[in-house]
Amino acid sequence: VHMGEGKLTAPGKLEVKGEKGTETLTAKNIIVATGARARDLPFAPADGKRIWTYRHALVPPEMPKKLLVIGSGAIGIEFASFYSDMGAEVTVVEMLDRLVPVEDADVSAFLEKQLKKQGMTIYTGAGVEELKATATGVSAKIKGKDGKVESAEFSHAIVAIGIVPNTENIGLEALGVKTTKGHIDTDAMCRTNVPGIWAIGDVTAPPWLAHKAMHESVISVEAIAGNHPHAMDPRNIPGCTYCRPQIASVGLTEAKAKELGYEVKAGTFPFIGNGKAIALGEAEGFTKTIFDAKTGELLGAHMIGAEVTELIQGYTIGKTAELVEDDFIGTVFPHPTLSETMHEGVLAAFGRPLHI
Incomplete structure (x- = not known):
């Protein structure tokens, strides 16, 4: 660990100004993970007090x-x-x-x-x-x-x-690293356009989520090591919002799927039809699924309600594994659990819900 301010001076070279003065570090590969910061209102910058x-x-x-x-x-x-x-x-x-x-x-x-x-x-x-x-x-x-x-x-x-990427004054311009609105452009393996320079996390393209950044760190290091990791697919990254009620989603919204030309089958199942949600006293919410009517591919899943940030991973695994509607419908979901709303959400998309 070298404490100080770093700046890329050439491919494979990083200059660090810190307590030890100026140091030059060299490496065959460098991963930029400088993150981002909160965006201020131009007419009212945050003061930390009010x-x-x-x-x-x-x-x-x-x-x-x-x-x-x-x-x-x-x-x-x-x-x-x-x-x-x-x-x-x-x-x-x-x-x-x-x-x-x-x-x-x-x-x-x-x-x-x-x-x-x-x-x-x-x-x-x-x-x-x-x-x-x-x-x-x-x-x-x-x-x-x-x-x-x-x-x-x-x-x-x-x-x-929103956020502002921390890409100023770190040497990107001199090396010709491409950016979009300040965020570093990368391919699905986290490579930039400059050989040996990689980038992960909030300094790159959205979604700006911690679990996306962690997964990118694994992808980039595996690729550097000469292995063959699966490429990052933003459509398979779940998003979670920890409000009350919780929100969780993965993949396309219904509107986006239609905009992209899909013929969709969409279904919604309310939490009021789920025994566990009623027992928890949190019967407000629903699970919604969107499928490609032609192929049965799961295009997106959207949930709002109790503990949906835990449940969404089931749909995320399904999308990553490229499961179709019959795989979800044929899966046994334990009772009584909130996960039953996931089963019902799929059944509802095909006109077959059981508990409403």
């Missing part, structure tokens, strides 16, 4: 009483849900027309209904035009989808509008 990024929200100086969350991606919704459960009065502002916009539209609609039921205020198709920290809180101007601008006061604000 305006927070996710890092500040993880170690808050105080409990917010009235919280504004700007952005409803996974990070924004997780903190909105957490602080609401802790007793804060929470308002969420999302620029696009629905919450968690990367998820299936049915999941977004269900989540919004549940969060409003829990007492949150939700603005979609809206934007924060002004945000100012004061001695006692935060003042904001919120432009709604109707074009009207409202002024509101909050104790704190969390800015969750």
Whole structure:
């Protein structure tokens, strides 16, 4: 481990400026894993006191009483849900027309209904035009989808509008490493366009998830070692949002599958039809599956409800193994478990649900 600031100076060469002065490290292969940081609002950078990024929200100086969350991606919704459960009065502002916009539209609609039921205020198709920290809180101007601008006061604000890759001043430009919007371009084995330079994690293309980064580390090292790992397929990377209710998904949404020209079979099974969910007292939610009507390929799975972040891996294995609908339908799911909703979600796509 060499502590300091690193900069690529040539293929296979890294200059490190640290406590020991300037060191030059050489290697046949170099993996860039510099990650990313939270994106600031240009007119209201986070100060850690009243305006927070996710890092500040993880170690808050105080409990917010009235919280504004700007952005409803996974990070924004997780903190909105957490602080609401802790007793804060929470308002969420999302620029696009629905919450968690990367998820299936049915999941977004269900989540919004549940969060409003829990007492949150939700603005979609809206934007924060002004945000100012004061001695006692935060003042904001919120432009709604109707074009009207409202002024509101909050104790704190969390800015969750995306990330910025840490690619500045590390020598990429001089080496000619290709990037897209700052993120390093890689192939399915994590190679960049420059021989010997590899990249993994949030510094590369989405999805920006910890488990994707960990898997890329294995792929890149195995490839460097001369082995033949399976290529990374973004369609087989599950996404999980740890709000209440939980959200989990893998593969295509129904809208995206149709946009790509698939003839789809989609089915939904509600958690209210599952004995374990009822016994847990968490009967709100559903499992939705999307299949290619012609081949039976599982195109996507979308879940919202109790412990779905644990359940989604079953569909992820199915997608990775290229299972078809008969494989899922013919599998025995134990009773009573939440996993039975996965079986029923597949059956529903083919008009054969058992418990509704």
